[in-house]
Amino acid sequence: MNIAETTGYPIREFARLTGVNPVTLRAWERRYGIIQPLRTPKGHRYYTDDHVDQVKSILYWLDQGYPIRQVKLLLNEPPADPARASDDWEQLQNRQLSAARDLNSRALDDEWSNGLASYPMGVYYERxxxxxxxxxxxxxxxxxxxxxxxxxxxxxxxxxxxLQQKHAEGPGLLMCTNDQQAELHILAASYALGAAGFRLEYFGVNLNPDDVRIVSDRLDFSWVWAHIHPSNSDEQQQWQALSDKCRVPVYFSGAIPKTTAEDYVLKPPMNKQIQTFITHAGGFA
Structure with a gap:
């Protein structure tokens, strides 16, 4: 048996550990020459703990605002002035704004597909x-x-x-939010966590805290992630009580209830929220 098969992680397991989609991992390897995996005799990719450390470094530079095309150089030679990031993100934003203002759905879809092939969802969403x-x-x-x-x-x-969830076999996670304006955030986080192998469900914005508790019990989830949009005091109190009523850990992002224990607070940006949750769930140590 090849040593990679006994000491490494196959690509889906590596994606679960790091939260980086297999599609993105392949793009980093082919397009940018970073994260070069080992190969089994049959050609399957295997990754090591050194590759985990490399992903952490890549995510650090992406969080600083640098585009993926510059990361290979940054890994070898950090810049004298880390604050000076490229304007690539502004160019990507302007292309999307132009396509949006033209109501060009095909161009937008192409932009999103290319972006998600190059960046983890959390980074792409925030930047x-x-x-x-x-x-x-x-x-x-x-x-x-x-x-x-x-x-x-x-x-x-x-x-x-x-599409992700058709073959998801990982631990169960219920995603929920209380407002239409917060739905894009929870969907983006869902995609990021789906890439990490979680088996998740999202039932729209109409679940109240009591519904969330019932659903999490009925479907045997291991965790709940609630992204809360600012709400009135009565609703806020209901969400605050969810942690006590729910039999599984409840993580909060957005307008986090004041009584939430620090271990269950997911602070922005999204990429940090994803990394924090994966770490707590047993990966990306």
Missing amino acids: CLLPVLDTLRQSPDEALILHAFSHLLQRKLTQLVQ
């Missing part, structure tokens, strides 16, 4: 998708553009999550 959404939200004259962009992105993420 590209969220700035585009914020730009459109700040322009009252572009309400139609915002609606179309949000609808198309929601549809794209839903399709990706559904």
